[in-house]
Amino acid sequence: MTKRLTEKQKEEIVKSFKSGAAIDVLSEKFTCTIPTIIRNLKKILGDFKYKEFLNTNKSLEGKSKKNKNKSKDILKNNFDSEDLKNDHIKSKLFNENITVSNFAPMDSFYEIAPIDYEMDDSSRKELSSVPISQVDFPKVVYMIVDKKIELDIKLLKDFPEWKFLPLNDLNRKTIEIFIDLNLAKRSCNKEQKVLKVPNTDVFRIAAPSLLRKGISRIVFAEDLIAL
Numbered sequence: 001m002t003k004r005l006t007e008k009q010k011e012e013i014v015k016s017f018k019s020g021a022a023i024d025v026l027s028e029k030f031t032c033t034i035p036t037i038i039r040n041l042k043k044i045l046g047d048f049k050y051k052e053f054l055n056t057n058k059s060l061e062g063k064s065k066k067n068k069n070k071s072k073d074i075l076k077n078n079f080d081s082e083d084l085k086n087d088h089i090k091s092k093l094f095n096e097n098i099t100v101s102n103f104a105p106m107d108s109f110y111e112i113a114p115i116d117y118e119m120d121d122s123s124r125k126e127l128s129s130v131p132i133s134q135v136d137f138p139k140v141v142y143m144i145v146d147k148k149i150e151l152d153i154k155l156l157k158d159f160p161e162w163k164f165l166p167l168n169d170l171n172r173k174t175i176e177i178f179i180d181l182n183l184a185k186r187s188c189n190k191e192q193k194v195l196k197v198p199n200t201d202v203f204r205i206a207a208p209s210l211l212r213k214g215i216s217r218i219v220f221a222e223d224l225i226a227l
Contacts (some may be wrong), residue, residue, distance in 0.1 A: 004222065005032060010040050017041055022056050035161030036102075036222040043183075127153035129217060129226040132207060141177045142184040145195045151175050151215075152192060159219055174217040175210075177203075 005013070013026055023041075027034045042050045144152040156162055157170035168187070178184035184194045197203075203218065207227045212218075218225040 005030065005036070005040060007139075010044065013037060013040060013121060014044050017045075017057070018053055020060050022057065023054075024062065032222070034164070037152055039161050043164050074082060097103045132218070132225050132227055133172040135220075135223065135225055137203065138179055139198070139200065141179055141197050141200055142181055142194050143175065143197060144184060144192050146192050149195070153213075153215060156217060156219075156224075162224060173213070173215045174218050174219050175215055177221040 013030060016026055016029075017023070021148070023034055024197065026037050030037070038050075045053065105151055138201050153173050153175060155170065156165065156172045156174050159174075159176075163170065176187070178212055181194065181196075188194055214227050218227065
């Protein structure tokens with residue numbers, strides 16, 4: 001199963017994010033995906049606070065880039081001034097018949113042999129999901145169903161944290177399972193209810209049946225499970 005963040009790591013992520021750290025930087029630092037960072041920040045801070053800090057961080061990043069560009073302009077002006085000075089010196093040396101003989105034009109060329117190897121033009125492999133055979137489910141999970149005990153089926157594109165995936169993957173049918181009862185209840189509307197699954201082996205057993213219904217992925221916390 002994909003390594004999960006500890007509570008201490010989550011606290012460090014939130015603290016760094018509040019201090020202005022970019023999400024992609026946090027992803028590299030804690031060796032986890034960007035959706036994992038976003039999901040935990042939203043869960044701990046709430047959507048409103050998350051967006052508030054995100055906008056603040058983007059504003060700070062914009063000011064930083066502006067200062068960097070300003071510094072580049074100053075350096076460029078300094079180099080331009082130095083170039084003018086050097087041009088003046090070179091002109092003076094030339095007028096005094098001082099020549100530089102260390103450089104000579106190339107009167108030959110080299111032919112570079114073409115690269116001789118086969119390019120891999122196969123379709124990009126989808127690396128975001130984890131095969132269900134490699135997932136170590138907890139003993140109990142929860143899922144959302146309607147009042148007729150029908151599964152709550154969504155498309156993967158309905159989950160903002162996975163929108164970086166290719167279009168073909170975003171159109172996959174999915175079901176979502178929860179490890180936390182309260183989180184499941186918060187995701188449940190009036191026409192739905194939370195179903196307790198006391199034996200998680202049922203997902204491996206039911207995988208062929210789910211695939212026949214067109215359901216090929218399970219969204220589970222920070223994991224995207226492939227059936």
